[in-house]
Amino acid sequence: MSAHGILILFLVFFILKLGWGTGLSLLNLGHVHAHGMRVPPAFVGVVDEATYARSVSYTQTRGRFAVLSAGVSSIALLAVVLSGLFGIIEQAVRLLPIGSYLQGVALVGAVSLLFWIISLPFSLYATFGIEARFGFNRTTPKLYLFDTLKGFAVSAVIGIPVLLGLFWFMDRTGAYWWIWAFAAMTLFQLVMGILAPLVIAPLFNKFTPLPDGELKESILDLARRLDFRTRGIFVADSSKRSGHSNAYFTGLSRAKRIVLFDTLVSSHTKEEILAVLAHEIGHEKRNHVTKGIVLSALLSLAGFWVMSLLLPYLPLYEAFGFRAVSYAAMVVLVAFCSGPVLFFLQPLFSLWSRKHEYEADRFAVQSVGSARGMKEALLRLSRDNLSNLTPHPLYSFFYYSHPTLAERIAALDRAEAQLVKG
Numbered sequence: 001m002s003a004h005g006i007l008i009l010f011l012v013f014f015i016l017k018l019g020w021g022t023g024l025s026l027l028n029l030g031h032v033h034a035h036g037m038r039v040p041p042a043f044v045g046v047v048d049e050a051t052y053a054r055s056v057s058y059t060q061t062r063g064r065f066a067v068l069s070a071g072v073s074s075i076a077l078l079a080v081v082l083s084g085l086f087g088i089i090e091q092a093v094r095l096l097p098i099g100s101y102l103q104g105v106a107l108v109g110a111v112s113l114l115f116w117i118i119s120l121p122f123s124l125y126a127t128f129g130i131e132a133r134f135g136f137n138r139t140t141p142k143l144y145l146f147d148t149l150k151g152f153a154v155s156a157v158i159g160i161p162v163l164l165g166l167f168w169f170m171d172r173t174g175a176y177w178w179i180w181a182f183a184a185m186t187l188f189q190l191v192m193g194i195l196a197p198l199v200i201a202p203l204f205n206k207f208t209p210l211p212d213g214e215l216k217e218s219i220l221d222l223a224r225r226l227d228f229r230t231r232g233i234f235v236a237d238s239s240k241r242s243g244h245s246n247a248y249f250t251g252l253s254r255a256k257r258i259v260l261f262d263t264l265v266s267s268h269t270k271e272e273i274l275a276v277l278a279h280e281i282g283h284e285k286r287n288h289v290t291k292g293i294v295l296s297a298l299l300s301l302a303g304f305w306v307m308s309l310l311l312p313y314l315p316l317y318e319a320f321g322f323r324a325v326s327y328a329a330m331v332v333l334v335a336f337c338s339g340p341v342l343f344f345l346q347p348l349f350s351l352w353s354r355k356h357e358y359e360a361d362r363f364a365v366q367s368v369g370s371a372r373g374m375k376e377a378l379l380r381l382s383r384d385n386l387s388n389l390t391p392h393p394l395y396s397f398f399y400y401s402h403p404t405l406a407e408r409i410a411a412l413d414r415a416e417a418q419l420v421k422g
């Protein structure tokens, strides 16, 4: 296929993605608007009118903004591709008096910086405009700046050696470089899985052990009962950035740290927190985490294989404005131009993730013996986060990693009914 043909194929995917993505968002906004006048029947009595009205307004504001920012970033990508800017950056980087691997790092870095600058105004407005207006934002311009600088430093410290390593594998390990690179990358990710919570996460948040008391005792008791080994329960000071709340586990080995957002601890009852943790433990016990690691390894192996096939193919580079075959240009193509194609895999990932969420919810009901804690936790999270209670079914089918609140509550009730029967 010629460079011209490849460009046209890219444009077809690009237009399909932009059209389909925008269409879904507008469909969703229309659905929210149509149900926005009064609290949906399933939530009468649990969500008051004022909260519902605020959630509708928050969903609409964010939805419109998402359409705008997706449109602008798509057009920016198109402009970069069609203007030949990639080739100009490539030529400029060649002039640097450094080795070819480092020139490659500079190319990837410059393109990353370019797209980061394009997205910056949107990120600023989302945080200090929208999130602030709805009372979620707690971050200050100063904290935002420090987060950004730390993010850059972490990306450089991790990204530069990874890129250099990748270039080396592409360069030196022959036709099967993609298998070697895949093996090295997988090993690196496993090491990072262990190191990140210990080294990187503390750069951004303070983690304090949950103080002794009833909550801690109950959590340890739950973990013992479910045979879940933990290496401590920590509270993260996430409230310094945002009012949104959550809980998660870190660590790859069999013993994990439990991390609770301080916003979760302060706003939820003990029964709710235990149900949320039982749900998270459910993800472990049902092997969702292991399956996720295996899936992502298989996908990255496939990705490396495809890269190895495309690597020597000059028309591909020319289609996007590059002048020559290079390792770094291949990385740029994968990182910044594969989106319109990969976008259409999204519903598969959403489906797979939602299946696991249902399983973890069922596990939580079985573990704590009732659906009440989980239901109340979900309702409170939904109220506190102003979640959209009436997404369009096609929109949630395509994007949602979790079932909608109404779907989850119905499934929790079914799980509880089964428990009583069994």
Ligand SMILES: [Zn+2]
Pocket: 279, 280, 283, 356, 357, 360
């Ligand atoms: Zn989950």
